Amino acid sequence: MxxxxxxxxxxxxxxxxxxxxxxxxxxxxxxxxxxxxxxxxxxxxxxxxxxxxxxxxxxxxxxxxxxxxxxxxxxxxxxxxxxxASQDPKPHRDALLLRLRAAAVVGTAGIEADLRRHLELHERQLAEYREIERRDFPPGRDGPEDRLRHLVLRAGIDLETFWIQWLGHALAEFAHLPDAGEGERPGEPRA
Amino acid sequence: MxxxxxxxxxxxxxxxxxxxxxxxxxxxxxxxxxxxxxxxxxxxxxxxxxxxxxxxxxxxxxxxxxxxxxxxxxxxxxxxxxxxASQDPKPHRDALLLRLRAAAVVGTAGIEADLRRHLELHERQLAEYREIERRDFPPGRDGPEDRLRHLVLRAGIDLETFWIQWLGHALAEFAHLPDAGEGERPGEPRA
DNA sequence: CACGCTTATGCAACTAGTTGCATAAAGCGG
DNA sequence: CCGCTTTATGCAACTAGTTGCATAAGCGTG
The missing domain is CATH 1.10.10.10 (Winged helix-like DNA-binding domain superfamily/Winged helix DNA-binding domain)
Incomplete structure (x- = not known):
């Protein structure tokens, strides 16, 4: 709440x-x-x-x-x-990770394109954050409020960076997968 | 949905x-x-x-x-x-970052202890993930399903690692802050 | 065998968040 | 000054998620 x-x-x-x-x-x-x-x-x-x-x-x-x-x-x-006040972290929900797990059972058809799209979105968001950082937190400004707000922005930047890296790994993995993106069903017996 | x-x-x-x-x-x-x-x-x-x-x-x-x-x-x-099917990523919500931003306005009283608590929780979660990785993904297993599932687990591991690092930065920042944790109001004029 | 504990399933009410639409004033161009 | 677009506020209905409680069978034990 x-x-x-x-x-x-x-x-x-x-x-x-x-x-x-x-x-x-x-x-x-x-x-x-x-x-x-x-x-x-x-x-x-x-x-x-x-x-x-x-x-x-x-x-x-x-x-x-x-x-x-x-x-x-x-x-x-x-x-x-x-x-x-102390607050417990809410468990996160990430549909993309869920879809990847589902893909391990029903096949990877269609998901690779969406991974690429997400990668682009995260790259755009990261660029936006960096622009805000450049504009709002030049080297001089470092009062207590600025430090705290900068810290929050850093979290955003590092999170986007993480996703970009991870999506990179994921796409590299897909490149090694047999028939990647062709709708094979890994859970089923293969010919 | x-x-x-x-x-x-x-x-x-x-x-x-x-x-x-x-x-x-x-x-x-x-x-x-x-x-x-x-x-x-x-x-x-x-x-x-x-x-x-x-x-x-x-x-x-x-x-x-x-x-x-x-x-x-x-x-x-x-x-x-x-x-x-292509899906847009849901905007995330993170109460801890929100609280930090609020702290920049109303003061940091009480929040540092909760940062430490979160740090511990994330360290515990990371340990759990690593244990799962050790148990479920030994070097041999690398069929397509395993690779995908491992990828998902990697995301969990890397996310926890990110939070642990970020919370470390945050706590270091607090150590440099004047009167950290004593309820000062950075937005207000100081004596 | 009566009592309490655990396992298992489920309803109802509530809180939070989303979607679609309605209303009304201000600004603007012909 | 009439219609069109933009700005601004808001209601109502819906979907999703949470909390609290109810029910009932199985199981152990004094």
């Missing part, structure tokens, strides 16, 4: 409207906690009802009008509490 | 009852696609209703009695279709 806390963090970094939050989730925060605009609007409503955030007063608060929120002291306190 | 396919894969590897599947999800398959027993029972019911699997005939099919399932040809076909 971390979406409210992701939103609190984003709002503390800068008070924003629902749509602005949505855009920022598409960029930085969404890299490790994605959310759609509907989730965000719903959660903003809840957080306001709970007294953790409030809408900044606007001139004409009408529909189709930006409505910006800011974090109240209670919200900051709740975020600090959650941040410091 | 991959749980049914995870179950089909597991059942193809070996026909099983709901509880046996649950146990196997706790071990091997659950490492990259976790599921509770309730999810599994529900899904087994659906898969049977759709004609993708069937219950193996038992002597006395009563409650509290093992009921094993096997995959029907339609199930194998569906799994092969799904395995070969």
């Amino acid at each position: 971390s979406l409210p806390h992701a939103i609190l963090t984003a709002l503390l970094e800068k008070p924003s409207s629902g749509l602005e939050l949505t855009r920022r989730f598409d960029r930085s925060i969404g890299y490790f906690w994605s959310a759609t605009h509907q989730q965000i609007y719903r959660e903003l409503g809840k957080l306001e009802a709970e007294g953790l955030i409030r809408a900044l007063p606007a001139e004409q608060p009408a529909r189709g009008q930006k409505k910006a929120y800011e974090v109240l002291p209670a919200g900051r306190a709740e975020l600090a509490r959650w941040t410091g | 991959s749980l049914p396919h995870a179950i089909l894969t597991a059942l193809l590897e070996k026909p099983s009852s709901g509880l046996e599947l649950t146990r196997r999800f706790d071990r091997s398959i659950g490492y990259f696609w976790s599921a509770t027993h309730q999810q599994i029972y529900r899904e087994l019911g659906k898969l049977e209703a759709e004609g993708l699997i069937r219950a193996l005939p038992a002597e006395q099919p009563a409650r509290g009695q093992k009921k094993a399932y096997e995959v029907l040809p339609a199930g194998r076909a569906e799994l092969a279709r799904w395995t070969g």
